[in-house]
Every structure is written in C-alpha cells, then in structure tokens.
Amino acid sequence: MKKYIGAVDQGTTSTRFVIFNHDCEIVSMHQLEHRQIYPKPGWVEHDPVEIKNRTFEVIKTALKKAGITSKELSGIGITNQRETTIVWDPRTGDPYYNAIVWQDMRTDQICKDLAVNSDMDCYRHITGLPLATYFSGPKIKWIFDNTDGLRDAAVRGNVLFGNIDTWIIWWLTGGPDGGVHVTDVTNASRTMLMSLNTLDWDESMLDVLGIPEIILPVIHSSSEIYGHTKVNDVFNDTIPVSGDLGDQQAALFGQACFEVGEAKNTYGTGCFLLMNTGEKIVHSKQGLLTTVGYKIGKQPAAYALEGSIAMAGSLVQWLRDNLEFFDASADIETMAKSVPDNGGIYFVPAFSGLFAPHWRSDARGLIIGMTHYINKGHIARAAIEASAFQTKEIFDAMEKDSGIGLKTIKADGGMVVNEILMQFQSDILNIPVFRPKISETTVLGAAFAAGLATGFWDTTDELKSNWTLERKWDPEMSDKKRNELYNGWLKAVKRTYDWL
Incomplete structure (x- = not known):
C-alpha cells in the first residue's frame, strides 16, 4: 500500500496542499495566498488562473518538502471555498470573467426579482436554501447577463461552469486536454440549482435562473475516483483524484461527525456550524440552510443543517489591516485580555449583511454601547465575542429545527487557538467545547474522502478512531450573566436592520 494521501485546501484567501500519512499526521504542507479583488463596494472577486497556478505550485512544493514524488500518493482530495463561481471556455481554459466569490453581494437585486411574492424562501422546498447573494445560481445568471455572446457560446458547447472544486479537478485531470468536468453533492447543494431529493440538477431552478444545463458539471459522490492526474512537471504518475467536499462539509467529515446529532463549528474567515441529520432532510423554519453533509460512494447521502456567519476571522483581519489595532x-x-469584559459594548460585524439565521442583506455593521470608558481592549474583546454570540443564535435555531439537544460541539479553524473565544463560546452555549488534536480538520476531511475511495482507509470507524481530543472547555458563567449578555447581543443585532 502507498504510504501517503494528499489534499488540496483552496480557501478564500489562500491555497495549500497537505500530505498525510496513514496515522493522519501531517508529513508536509505548503501554502500560498492569492489576491482579493474589490472592483466596487460589496463586490469580491478572485483570479481563477492565479488560483489554478497556486494549486500546482503548492502541490509541487509540498511534495518536494516531503522528499517524495507524486507516485507515492494513494490519491488526492479537494476541499474548497463553496459557492464561488467560475465560467470558462473549455477549449482554452480561459475564464470569461473573474471568479465571483461567495461573499460578493452584486446579485442582491437578482435575488429580490426572483422572489415569488417577495418570499425569499420560495425555493427552499427544492434546494434547502433561501434566495441569497451567497449562492452560485444568481452569480451564474449575473455573468450571463453581463457578458456579451455568452449564451450563444454556451449553446455551441463553449462554456463550462464550476465552483472551485470543479475548476481544480478539471485542471488536475488535463484541463483542455480531456479534463473531467465534475462536482460533488456537497458543492452542488450550494448552487441553488440542485434538488436535495434527487441529488441532481433541478430543471425548474435552471428555468427560473435562465441557466443552460449544458454548462453544468456531472454531480458525483464526495468519495470516488473522478479521474487521474496528467503526467507533467508536478505529477510523475497518474494519481487518482478521489475526494471532493465543500470546505464546511469537509470539516464535518474531518471531525468524524458521522452520527446523527453530531456537530462541528469552524471558526475561519466566516463561522460555520453544521449538524449531521443523517438520511433525513430537515427543512429549516429558523433561517438555517439544509444542505448535503457528505456522500460516500454508493451509500445514501448524509444531510446536514448549517448556520453560516459571514465574518469571524475576517473581522480580526479588518481590525488589523484597516484600523491597524495590532x-x-x-x-x-x-x-x-487587557480588560476584564467588553465594557458593555457589542460589535455586530454585518459588513455584508447578516447571514443565518437572519438573512438580512439590508443590515450593516455597528459597534454599540460606546462611552468614554471604552478602549481598544474592549473593542478587541467585543470582536472576539461576536463570533460566539452569532454561533449561539445558530445553535438555538438548530435545536429548534432538529428537535435534538446538542450536548457538545467540536471546534476547528484558525481561531480555535484563541483561549478567550473558546471559553466564552462554552460559557454562552452552556455546553463543553472540544478542540481536536488534529486542528486541520477541513483538509483532513478531504484526505479522508480521497483515502476511503482508494482503500487507503477502509471504513468511517477507522477514521473515527483517528479523532483525539486535545483540549476541552467547560462553561463557567452563571445563567443570569449568560442571559444578560445574550439579550444585549440580540438588541444590538436588531439595530443593524434597515440600514440600506
């Protein structure tokens, strides 16, 4: 058996390739950032060609660091920023437009225009999603509406659509030279074009958005061999590309949340709480998203409830870069830590509106409760607490929708090293918070999926045995204090409404 498995983690700000051994230890890793493009307020783009080039660079360098060749990889998994939309020419691989990123808000009017009787939930029964700028379908429509000749090119077979996973797999397997045009159920479930029931593209949604089916990738499971890499200066052999999961579903998989009611929260650029609901599709009445958690080969799909928060780690970056706090x-x-508490202030980071459970694109960010007493320490603490408060809103909604009382939560992502955040999260949820020994759960989830498909690992039970606890936080806050703080947060959130 080959000794290693590799996974690409293509995120909002960077791309990396991680090589694991059979014990899930990181053997090698390389990471490169890419540009953030902001053409107008509320618009966010990436250069797809830059991302493609970065992907090959990080694979090549990680292999070199490990002192191995690609021939020693059992397979390659992909995990990616979801919803981000690319439309390209299959003859050349040239994009027709920059990648429109998941955070981008230019499709706000399209979403409003598509709402039946102003009901943003009018297609939830098909897709599990509200009409929102977040998802790929309206982004594809915008590109078609704003690119001359694109519809004619699509009819001629000269247009392909894909999220980042599809784009990377297409290039890894040859690009214009026979590249495989596929996606998996988790990424497809974020387009607003897939039926949760059939796990296939829904004709009625394609008609609503005016999207020709010919441009769409074939939907596969999250763990199977989609194709093989081409031999080139990066790969000295044809390696199976065998795992594909959107980033948050990959973290659910990497956290070994294989049982109904198990949940994880990822604290990254945004914040994403997912709970496994098994084979049951739970349609949310509380503003959450119903999505596909994962699908292993020919096994039934496992569905999930998700609460998405737009700003978590990116709020810290904003304080660093825009206000130069640190x-x-x-x-x-x-x-x-320089202050004992938030000084009575709340920081609601609705910079691009509010996501779950509110879905208010008219909201904008605020800091409220300011007095002469407030200093940078209070603002820093309020910014940290914002992620925990937003998670609490989603946590409560998830319990109501599912009827399941969450007893613990598994935390991952870049912010889990923040002790203040982890303790405050436990306090405000009033449950223990677990941090795994292997913190790179997103890319590990992609590796898990790839390894199951190639026989590198045999079962999910084997994967679960690799999950070990590094740190646990227990709640220390009184009920009175918890309720007082949370009620203040809810009051602050309402003040962000109707800004636009």
Whole structure:
C-alpha cells in the first residue's frame, strides 16, 4: 500500500496542499495566498488562473518538502471555498470573467426579482436554501447577463461552469486536454440549482435562473475516483483524484461527525456550524440552510443543517489591516485580555449583511454601547465575542429545527487557538467545547474522502478512531450573566436592520 494521501485546501484567501500519512499526521504542507479583488463596494472577486497556478505550485512544493514524488500518493482530495463561481471556455481554459466569490453581494437585486411574492424562501422546498447573494445560481445568471455572446457560446458547447472544486479537478485531470468536468453533492447543494431529493440538477431552478444545463458539471459522490492526474512537471504518475467536499462539509467529515446529532463549528474567515441529520432532510423554519453533509460512494447521502456567519476571522483581519489595532492577528487576544469584559459594548460585524439565521442583506455593521470608558481592549474583546454570540443564535435555531439537544460541539479553524473565544463560546452555549488534536480538520476531511475511495482507509470507524481530543472547555458563567449578555447581543443585532 502507498504510504501517503494528499489534499488540496483552496480557501478564500489562500491555497495549500497537505500530505498525510496513514496515522493522519501531517508529513508536509505548503501554502500560498492569492489576491482579493474589490472592483466596487460589496463586490469580491478572485483570479481563477492565479488560483489554478497556486494549486500546482503548492502541490509541487509540498511534495518536494516531503522528499517524495507524486507516485507515492494513494490519491488526492479537494476541499474548497463553496459557492464561488467560475465560467470558462473549455477549449482554452480561459475564464470569461473573474471568479465571483461567495461573499460578493452584486446579485442582491437578482435575488429580490426572483422572489415569488417577495418570499425569499420560495425555493427552499427544492434546494434547502433561501434566495441569497451567497449562492452560485444568481452569480451564474449575473455573468450571463453581463457578458456579451455568452449564451450563444454556451449553446455551441463553449462554456463550462464550476465552483472551485470543479475548476481544480478539471485542471488536475488535463484541463483542455480531456479534463473531467465534475462536482460533488456537497458543492452542488450550494448552487441553488440542485434538488436535495434527487441529488441532481433541478430543471425548474435552471428555468427560473435562465441557466443552460449544458454548462453544468456531472454531480458525483464526495468519495470516488473522478479521474487521474496528467503526467507533467508536478505529477510523475497518474494519481487518482478521489475526494471532493465543500470546505464546511469537509470539516464535518474531518471531525468524524458521522452520527446523527453530531456537530462541528469552524471558526475561519466566516463561522460555520453544521449538524449531521443523517438520511433525513430537515427543512429549516429558523433561517438555517439544509444542505448535503457528505456522500460516500454508493451509500445514501448524509444531510446536514448549517448556520453560516459571514465574518469571524475576517473581522480580526479588518481590525488589523484597516484600523491597524495590532500587527498580527494573534495579538487580538493579548489586547482583549487587557480588560476584564467588553465594557458593555457589542460589535455586530454585518459588513455584508447578516447571514443565518437572519438573512438580512439590508443590515450593516455597528459597534454599540460606546462611552468614554471604552478602549481598544474592549473593542478587541467585543470582536472576539461576536463570533460566539452569532454561533449561539445558530445553535438555538438548530435545536429548534432538529428537535435534538446538542450536548457538545467540536471546534476547528484558525481561531480555535484563541483561549478567550473558546471559553466564552462554552460559557454562552452552556455546553463543553472540544478542540481536536488534529486542528486541520477541513483538509483532513478531504484526505479522508480521497483515502476511503482508494482503500487507503477502509471504513468511517477507522477514521473515527483517528479523532483525539486535545483540549476541552467547560462553561463557567452563571445563567443570569449568560442571559444578560445574550439579550444585549440580540438588541444590538436588531439595530443593524434597515440600514440600506
């Protein structure tokens, strides 16, 4: 058996390739950032060609660091920023437009125009999603509406659509030279074009958005061999590309949340709480998303409830870069520790509206409760607490929708090293918070999926045995204090409404 498995983690700000051994230990990793493009307020784009090039660069360098060749990889998995939309020419691989990123808000009017009787939930029964700028379908429509000749090119077979996973797999398997045009059920479930019941593209949604089916990738499971890499200066052999999961579903998989009612929260650029609901599709009445958690080969799909928060780690970056509060993101914890509490202020980071459970694109960010007493430490602490408060809103909604009382939560993502955040999260949820020994759960989830498909690992039970606890936080806050703080947060959130 081959000794290693590899996974691409293509995120909002960077791309990396991680090589694991059979014990889930990281053997090698390389990471590169890419540009953030902001053509107008509320617009966010990436250069797809830059991302493609970065992907090959990080694979090549990680292999070199490990002192191995690609021939020693059992397979390659992909995990990716979801919803981000690329439309390209299959003859050349040239994009017709920059990638429109999941955070981008230019499709706000399209979403409003598509709402039947102003009901943004009018297609939830098909897709599990509300009409929102977040998802791929309206982004595809915008590109078609704003690119001359694109519809004619699509009819001629000269247009392909894909999220980042599809784009990377297409290039890994040859690009214009026979590249495989596929996606998996988790990414497809974020397009607003897939039926949760059939796990296939829904004709009625394609008609609503005016999207020709010919441009869409074939939907597969999250764990199977989609194709093989081409031999080139990166790959010295044809390696199976065998795992594909959207980033948050990959984290659910990497956290070994294989049982109904198990949940994880990822604290990254945004914040994403997912709970496994098994084979049952739970349609949310509380503003959550119903999505596909994962699908292993020919096994039935496991569905999930998801609450998405637009700003978590990116709020820390904003304080660092725009307001120059500190030099490094990690310094926010030191600044927050300089004060005993938030001083009575709340920071609601609705910079691009509010996501779950509110879905208010008219909301904008605020800091409220300011007095002469407030200093940088209080603002830093309020920024940290914002992620925990938003998670609490989603946590409560998830319990109502599912009827399941969550007893613990598994945490991952870049912010889990922040002790203040983890303790405050436990306090405000009033449950223990677990941090796994292997914190790179998103890319590990992609590796798990790839390894199951190639026989590198045999079963999910084997994967679960690799999950070990590093740290646990237990609640220490009184009920009175918890309720007082949370009620203040809810009051602050309402003040963000109707800004636009």
